[in-house]
Amino acid sequence: MSRADRLLKRHLRTRYLVTLATGEAFDGVLVDADERHIVLADVESVAPNGDRLKVDGQLWLPRPAVAYMQQPRT
Numbered sequence: 001m002s003r004a005d006r007l008l009k010r011h012l013r014t015r016y017l018v019t020l021a022t023g024e025a026f027d028g029v030l031v032d033a034d035e036r037h038i039v040l041a042d043v044e045s046v047a048p049n050g051d052r053l054k055v056d057g058q059l060w061l062p063r064p065a066v067a068y069m070q071q072p073r074t
Contacts (some may be wrong), residue, residue: 008033009048016069017046018061026059027052027072 012030018040019025028040043055 008038015072017066017072019042020065020071021067022063022065023048024060026055028055028059031058037061038063038066040070 008030012032015029017027018038019024025046026040026043028043030038031041033034033038038061040059040061043059044052045055046052055071
């Protein structure tokens with residue numbers, strides 16, 4: 001990984017709903033982040049209608065592709 005992202009490092013082990021610029025969305029636990037990527041674990045792909053599909057392993061997302069991140073309601 002590249003240089004650490006101090007802001008996101010403070011929020012490791014927090015669950016986020018990450019929406020990409022393409023409209024795709026993923027719900028997962030933030031496990032690592034740097035200036036180029038964010039890495040999620042325990043990930044589910046979230047369809048626009050709310051359907052969810054489990055993703056195997058960790059999901060590496062390029063930072064420029066991320067439109068926004070939000071904490072889902074509990």
